[in-house]
Amino acid sequence: xxxxxxxxLVLPVLFAPFAGPLAARxxxxxxxxxxxxxxxxxxxxxxxxxxxxxxxxxxxxxxIASLGHWSLAVLGRDTAAGLAVALLAGVLLGGAVLTVxxxxxxxxxxLAGAYREAKCLPGSGQTVVVPxxxxxxxxxxxxPGRIVVTAGMLAALDEPGRAALLAHEQAxxxxxxxxxxxxxxxAATANPLLCPAARAVEYTVxxxxxxxxxxxxxxxxxxxxxxxxxxxxxxxxxxxxxxxxALGAVFSGARVLAHASAGPVPRRVAALLAPxxxxxxxxxxxxxxxxxxxxxxxxxxxxxxxxxxxxxxTRHYH
Amino acid sequence: xxxxxxQPQPQPRRGAxxxxxxxxxxxxxxxxxxxxxxxxxxxxxxxxxxxxxxxxSTVVTILSRLHAKKxxxxxxxGRAFRxxxxxxxxxxxxxxxxxxxxxxxxxxxxxSRFVADLTGSDEQLLRSLLGDGGxxxx
Numbered sequence: 001x002x003x004x005x006x007x008x009l010v011l012p013v014l015f016a017p018f019a020g021p022l023a024a025r026x027x028x029x030x031x032x033x034x035x036x037x038x039x040x041x042x043x044x045x046x047x048x049x050x051x052x053x054x055x056x057x058x059x060x061x062x063x064i065a066s067l068g069h070w071s072l073a074v075l076g077r078d079t080a081a082g083l084a085v086a087l088l089a090g091v092l093l094g095g096a097v098l099t100v101x102x103x104x105x106x107x108x109x110x111l112a113g114a115y116r117e118a119k120c121l122p123g124s125g126q127t128v129v130v131p132x133x134x135x136x137x138x139x140x141x142x143x144p145g146r147i148v149v150t151a152g153m154l155a156a157l158d159e160p161g162r163a164a165l166l167a168h169e170q171a172x173x174x175x176x177x178x179x180x181x182x183x184x185x186x187a188a189t190a191n192p193l194l195c196p197a198a199r200a201v202e203y204t205v206x207x208x209x210x211x212x213x214x215x216x217x218x219x220x221x222x223x224x225x226x227x228x229x230x231x232x233x234x235x236x237x238x239x240x241x242x243x244x245x246a247l248g249a250v251f252s253g254a255r256v257l258a259h260a261s262a263g264p265v266p267r268r269v270a271a272l273l274a275p276x277x278x279x280x281x282x283x284x285x286x287x288x289x290x291x292x293x294x295x296x297x298x299x300x301x302x303x304x305x306x307x308x309x310x311x312x313x314t315r316h317y318h
Numbered sequence: 319x320x321x322x323x324x325q326p327q328p329q330p331r332r333g334a335x336x337x338x339x340x341x342x343x344x345x346x347x348x349x350x351x352x353x354x355x356x357x358x359x360x361x362x363x364x365x366x367x368x369x370x371x372x373x374x375s376t377v378v379t380i381l382s383r384l385h386a387k388k389x390x391x392x393x394x395x396g397r398a399f400r401x402x403x404x405x406x407x408x409x410x411x412x413x414x415x416x417x418x419x420x421x422x423x424x425x426x427x428x429x430s431r432f433v434a435d436l437t438g439s440d441e442q443l444l445r446s447l448l449g450d451g452g453x454x455x456x
Binding site for chain 2: 106107109110111113114117120121122128129130131132133136137138139140141148150151153154155158159162165168169172173177178181182185202205206209224225227228230231232234235262263264265266269270273
């Protein structure tokens with residue numbers, strides 16, 4: 001099989017290191033679309049490539065070849081290396097199918113739970129204040145989606161800050177951001193090399209909502225300060241979820257305190273305190289080209305296999 | 319008729335939502351029906367010296383507004399009313415949501431949380447970015 005089948009497997013490796021920098025440099029709305037679509041296409045292509053590699057060996061198994069009426073003489077024998085590659089591809093493909101199904105089930109359940117919760121929250125307004133002293137706020141996807149704000153969070157913010165918070169969460173609901181993050185996570189589940197892209201999308205949807213909130217309230221600094229306040233208030237009063245944060249501290253403690261290694265909250269605040277991100281069309285085009293290349297290669301490889309099989313088809317001669 | 323209160327609006331002015339949230343949380347914590355005077359005292363204790371004291375009439379206004387919104391039940395006790403949270407629907411929702419958030423990462427992933435958890439170094443970085451310890455927003 002030609003080289004085309006291997007390229008979709010290599011491209012995610014090339015793409016992954018750029019996911020973070022792209023998320024930081026692009027306009028967040030562009031970045032979200034680009035990274036989510038790129039992750040899905042690259043994962044789809046790499047999965048297809050694994051399937052093709054495995055299929056190329058499967059059709060050479062004599063009983064299967066005769067079942068499909070393919071001539072083994074035309075297909076040729078697999079080399080030992082070819083067989084090993086096919087076996088590895090088959091195992092990886094099987095693993096991907098299993099983890100993707102598990103992820104899809106869990107995520108669908110979580111979404112159904114959120115929809116249910118959004119429906120039966122008290123009141124009929126979009127925003128629901130819940131009597132919880134811990135400062136927290138989030139958007140629940142649903143029809144319609146709801147925004148949950150705890151009493152602790154309301155108390156931590158002043159009136160303009162609350163407006164910024166609501167604008168941020170409304171942007172999440174209006175933009176269906178959970179679909180982007182779910183798509184990117186699904187891609188990363190199919191191909192773990194794409195994990196940096198999924199993390200980047202989880203960050204860029206926050207940035208997207210931040211920039212949207214800044215437009216609505218007309219003040220980027222206000223949004224930055226509100227995020228900061230909210231995060232500090234949440235930290236001060238969130239003992240139950242301290243374990244992941246402590247783990248994070250172990251991992252990041254050794255690093256130099258730089259924006260690149262910082263968590264999402266300081267990065268969001270820094271981005272809002274800096275001038276708005278420019279629209280970098282060249283960068284955008286470069287990534288689109290890379291993704292298109294992966295697509296073309298995967299389709300080309302699929303086409304090759306199909307051509308080979310139709311060439312080997314013995315039924316033409318009967 | 320305008321009131322004779324020399325300081326009709328506390329400085330800085332606190333939003334109605336914030337006051338309602340504070341009053342509600344006092345009542346939730348109390349676990350029994352409170353009179354406006356008791357609510358006022360609890361609010362003063364809670365906010366400490368930094369916040370200006372709320373007048374009795376402000377507390378009564380907030381309580382009756384919450385009662386009108388059906389967030390509070392009240393019963394007459396002598397000349398005043400005593401207020402208690404209504405069968406705690408929002409409280410139940412809060413507990414359900416908290417349980418949902420704690421259960422599994424996928425649950426958290428579908429909720430777009432306003433702020434992620436901060437690590438120790440994030441907190442330092444955040445404070446230095448804001449330059450003021452996050453106290454003076456806007």
